[in-house]
Amino acid sequence: MPWWDIALGAGFVILALLVWLLKPQSRAAVPVHGRGTMDDVQRLVSEGQKISAIKIYRRIHGVGLKEAKEAVDAMSP
Secondary structure, three states: OOHHHHHHHHHHHHHHHHHHHHOOOOOOOOOOOOOOOHHHHHHHHHOOOHHHHHHHHHHHHOOOHHHHHHHHHHHOO
16 A cells, blocks of 8 residues: 555545544533423523523424514523
């Protein structure tokens, strides 16, 4: 096996590790599916995590995206 094949393979492994290590981490802990509460929605709204708040609101109330967005926007200061 030529040395460049080994080097290329090692490079891909290092690149994959760097991508995994440097991926952005969520600042707010989003509750597990089925365990979200309106307190979690309020907390996420206050932390500026509106998209996560909308997702949890939709799970809790079973509403569409528009209704959830309007409700979360109404909670914003």
